[in-house]
Amino acid sequence: MLRKVERVPLAENKSHLTTFGMWLKIARKTMHYNALI
Known part of the structure; x- marks a missing residue:
């Protein structure tokens, strides 16, 4: 149990x-498209 608790965080x-990195990439792409438009 203790090992699982240590590994989960x-x-x-x-x-x-990773999700934050993906969100940043998407945000940059949307900003770039908005700037072009």
Whole structure:
């Protein structure tokens, strides 16, 4: 149980970072398209 509790936060942080990175890429693309229009 203790090992699972220790591993879960790291996995959550990694997933949050990856999703945040994806969101940043999408936001940059939308900003670029808006600037072109």
